[in-house]
Amino acid sequence: MVKILKFDEVELGDDLPTETPDVSMARVTNFCHSAKHVFERFIDHEAAKKEGFPAAIVPGIMSQGLLAAMIHRWAPNSSIQSIDTVFRGSLLVDSHITMTGAVTDIDDSTMSVELDLAITAEDGRTGVIGTAKLQFSA
Amino acid sequence: MDQANSAQNLASVRDDWVGVEFDWATFEMNTDDMIAWAEACGETDPRFTDAEHPDFQAHPGFTTHCMSGRVLPENFPQIGGGFxxxxxxxVDVHAPIRPGDTLNATTTIADIFDKTGRSGTMIFIVQRMEFRNDRSELVSTVDWKMIKKAD
Structure with missing residues (x-):
């Protein structure tokens, strides 16, 4: 797996390694408890269907956390300064989702990097898009 | 309501409400929740999963779960449809959040605007929560975009 350990190793246009995060019911339920965000549409498929969803859905704030973890694996010596995510569509619990990212800007003067981010649902829909800004230390 | 009146109404709501502070809350940051959150997000960096790490801190989006008591200010006008x-x-990360920190959050209306696309005109209401630690240092800002369909 590609890891960026120093600012000088980042190139404009670099892709982050694609990841398929765990959004199993057990994992999402753990997240909901840690977030005090326990709603049936996140942790019960049948209850979510009654609300009109195809199945239980991944909380938007968890999808943002999944992207942050992906960034930390790619650049473990960086710090996220900001992360901005737009929730475009549902990501289903117990499904296969894919996270991607790419470097869109590099600022040598501040040793910071900007990324575009996305999460794609199992059926190919874009569930989340976003951006992040990272700071590297000298 | 025609489009011109609707735009005028939205401008008026924006003038009256953007910048209004309407909720205040306090949140205690504890180690177990910080680690559980990071691990559930698949985090592997020990800065966020190991309480013994010298730079142990909350995951960048940890404050997004700190819900304000109110979604909108009292007497906020009904604009757009539904909830x-x-x-x-x-999330803007200004400084690390450490276990044991008590965060004081203030909530304001940061912006109100509309956008028109394939689904018609949508109204965006941006609620901003600013979190300060015990030393009054700004540690996190969370902007939440609530989207409503225009009438």
């Missing part, structure tokens, strides 16, 4: 949907969140 609104969660359009996304932006």
């Amino acid at each position: 609104g949907i969660d359009g996304g969140k932006k």
Whole structure:
């Protein structure tokens, strides 16, 4: 797996390694408890269907956390300064989702990097898009 | 309401409400929740999963779960239809959040605007929560975009 350990190793246009995060019911339920965000549409498929969803859905704030973890694996010596995510569509619990990212800007003067981010649902829909800004230390 | 009146109404709501502070809350940061959150997100960096790490801190988006008591200010006008949907969140990390920190959050209306696309005109109401630690240092800002369909 590609890891960026120093600012000088980042190139404009670099892709982050694609990841398929765990959004199993057990994992999402753990997240909901840690977030005090326990709603049936996140942790019960049948209850979510009654609300009109195809199945239980991944909380938007968890999808943002999944992207942050992906960034930390790619650049473990960086710090996220900001992360901005737009929730475009549902990501289903117990499904296969894919996270991607790419470097869109590099600022040598501040040793910071900007990324575009996305999460794609199992059926190919874009569930989340976003951006992040990272700071590297000298 | 025709489009011109609707735009005028939205401009008026924006003038009256953007910048209004309407909720205040306090949140205690504890180690177990910080680690559980990071691990559930698949985090592997020990800065966020190991309480013994010298730089142990909350995951960047940890404050997004700190819900304000009110979604909108008292007497906020009814604009758009329905209750609104969660359009996304932006987090600015200003400083690390450590276990044991008590965060004081203030909530304001940061912006109100509309956009027109294939689904018609949508109204965006941006609620901003600013979190300060015990030393009054700004540690996190969370912007939450509530989206409502225009009438």
